[in-house]
Amino acid sequence: MKMMRAAVGLWVLSAVICVGRGHHHLGHGNDQTVQDTVGDGSANSVSLVNEANKEFSFQLYRKLAADADSQGKNIFFSPASVSVALAALSVGAQGETHRQLFSGLGFNSSLLTQTDVDQVFQTLLQSTNNTSQEDASEGTAVFVDDDFKSKPEFLQTLKQSYFADGFNVDFAKATESADTINKYVEEKTNGKIDKLVKDLDPNTVMYLISYIYYKGKWETPFDPKLTKQDDFNVDENTKVSVDMMNMKDHFHIYHDHDLNTTVLQLPFNSSYSMLLMLPDVMATLENAICPNHVTKWLKAMVIPRRHDVYIPKFSIKTSYNLNDVLAVMGMTDMFGVRANLRGISEEPGLKVSEVVHKATLDVDEAGAEAAAATVIKILLGSSRFPPPVPVLKFNRPFMVIITERNTEKILFLGKIINPTI
Template sequence: MMMMHAVVGLWVLSAVISANSVSLVRQANREFSFRLYRKLAADANSQGQNIFFSPVSVSTALAALSVGAQGETHRQLFSGLGFNSSFLTQTDVDQAFQTLLQGPNNASQGDANEGTALFLDDSFKPKPEFLQTLKQSYFTEGFNVDFSQTTESADTINKYVEEKTNGKIDKLVENLDSSTVMYLISYIYYKGEKVLWEEI
């Protein structure tokens, strides 16, 4: 009986920690959204222009990138996203994004589609845990390409994005460096007359 209470107590503690992580990531994403908007709006080329961007797509792509980062690069990604590393670990962030991205408000619908995709060079072999985390927590699709074949690789990426954006973005990539080993993209397609509000 005591073992049963210990297991239930551990499960409740785990659920509380997970809910707290989701809350911390959600708050950090809100603050990141406003910081990014202010930065975009302050740009001289944005003056008097409409600004349309998906802060969720940007924060998701950067958080996914942090999965494979270490050291100073990881610290800078976490800092830029507003994740306080004394409260959040990479695992906390991964689990929070999994919860947030699978929520009912974030499902792709007929006139809206967003996501991330990872294109890896055939010769590049990342750790399996990296790919598994991207797939499980960030719902990232993965593809192998031969980046030494720059034209073919660019065509593969462009066709993928064109399909995901219903033909609206048909030339995302124009030039690729043949030494590229990984290309992480984030895409969003939205067509509609009503305003969508994403809360993540």
């Protein structure tokens, strides 16, 4: 297989919403269609959705971190992809099901209509896919059973606002259908997610998929010759051996006293950055972190200072079934007999059977030359001998965010407890 010249390697993710025919009719909840007024795509709408997406990122992170299945494991996912998938689903939701989706995503229904949200996601997806400065792509697809009648306006909105590719498949041919979907996702994620769909339920009528792929090169690459074996302290009693990258240079670093956390910004040669957060106590950071912290850190990182930085190389894969987590966040009706997805089709009994999320993250030395971080030289004094360079070593559990610096859009978010698993 051809080697990828990846800087921080490849981040990929697919979130899947599987819609199937339930065995019961819809409940008699509030079936009133959500009335949309034509949105104006205003800056206000963009701002409201952006802020909601950022809040959703950390709320979803906390639910995943608290989940029993996540204990002792690395966490890594794309909030951006989950938001897109659920927003696309909300196009076909009505009544209480729609209200729960909007509320769970953090959208204020008195300030934002479905049309507003659709137009904002159209803008956000357009901006990601129009960027030529690095390898980034984001999008959606919908696979519909040959015998299922979807509402044309639902599919039209997905195509127009969420850039959805549309496919007709015969879900009765389970193996063939799974192969079709998996081949599509594998292609869109450069081979990183290859078996997204395994067991197809015969009641399945639709797969709604969102994917995101990112490959970035560091502004300043790490020298592979300086990478050495070192210990990583998983906890007080457990050490593992890792390949520890090292660089002595000028970095943007901020110490957040409120959270007792040191934050390192590693820019890619683009408008994206990776933020690495090394807390004294992980629970203090992950229970309190919010979008305002990210804004504060990025604003405070004005002057780069010389540090001796150590970061482990690692490659991780994660897989989540988000049903329970999303239900805890208030999105319950879509999974059961009360589901109201009549915006997708008038066929009775439609419900969401699964929301599945997979992600991978690879971090290594490759990259490109630095811009501001290497140009500015800060003298720490006029003494004849330079003072010792402070050391920042990521040799215990840390959090990671991949963000766009201008909009602070969070593409990926996670926690590395053990780089070797």
